Amino acid sequence: MESVRLIIGPDDGTASVAQICARAVILSVFGIICIRIAGRRTFAQYSPLDIIVAIVVGSNISRIMTGKAAFIAGVTATLLIVVLHRKLAMLSLRWPSLGRIIKGRAVVLIQDGRIDERMLARHEISRDDLLEALRLEQVETSDSVRRATLEGGGKISVVRCEPR
Numbered sequence: 043m044e045s046v047r048l049i050i051g052p053d054d055g056t057a058s059v060a061q062i063c064a065r066a067v068i069l070s071v072f073g074i075i076c077i078r079i080a081g082r083r084t085f086a087q088y089s090p091l092d093i094i095v096a097i098v099v100g101s102n103i104s105r106i107m108t109g110k111a112a113f114i115a116g117v118t119a120t121l122l123i124v125v126l127h128r129k130l131a132m133l134s135l136r137w138p139s140l141g142r143i144i145k146g147r148a149v150v151l152i153q154d155g156r157i158d159e160r161m162l163a164r165h166e167i168s169r170d171d172l173l174e175a176l177r178l179e180q181v182e183t184s185d186s187v188r189r190a191t192l193e194g195g196g197k198i199s200v201v202r203c204e205p206r
Contacts, residue, residue: 049061049064050064050065050068050113051065052109053109053111054109055108055109056109057109062108065107069103072103073103076121076124079124079128091130091145092127099120099124102120102123106120130144142194145194146194148193149164150191152172152184152190155186155187156184157169157172167192172184172190175190176200179200179202186203187200187202187203188201188202188204189201
């Protein structure tokens with residue numbers, strides 16, 4: 043343990059430049075391991091839980107790297123957060139109701155060309171924001187939309203009407 047302490051330096055913020063660089067390398071590898079454990083979906087489509095985990099992992103790694111948090115304790119706590127996230131993701135597959143609590147529920151905003159103004163207001167989406175989402179999907183008007191859905195991750199998905 044003493045040789046590790048020599049490489050990473052003290053946890054009181056007085057680590058040398060070389061020790062902070064060693065921490066950066068070790069924590070970069072550790073961060074990649076955390077992302078692999080958490081799974082691809084953690085950083086592909088963000089749910090509220092995914093965002094919190096990403097912020098906590100980044101913050102912890104930053105504090106550990108600069109010596110503002112104890113190295114071993116910080117790495118252990120970060121790994122615990124990532125493992126708990128992974129377990130919650132697995133439990134969400136088994137219990138869909140838990141998944142809805144964590145990820146949220148999809149909401150239909152447009153059905154067969156008709157915009158649901160009530161759902162827009164309820165989810166604080168302006169008509170302009172909805173039209174922007176349509177344009178990003180190469181759709182000019184809501185009349186061309188069979189269904190637009192506000193997904194649990196916050197993105198708006200669009201299904202066009204079938205051409206006649």
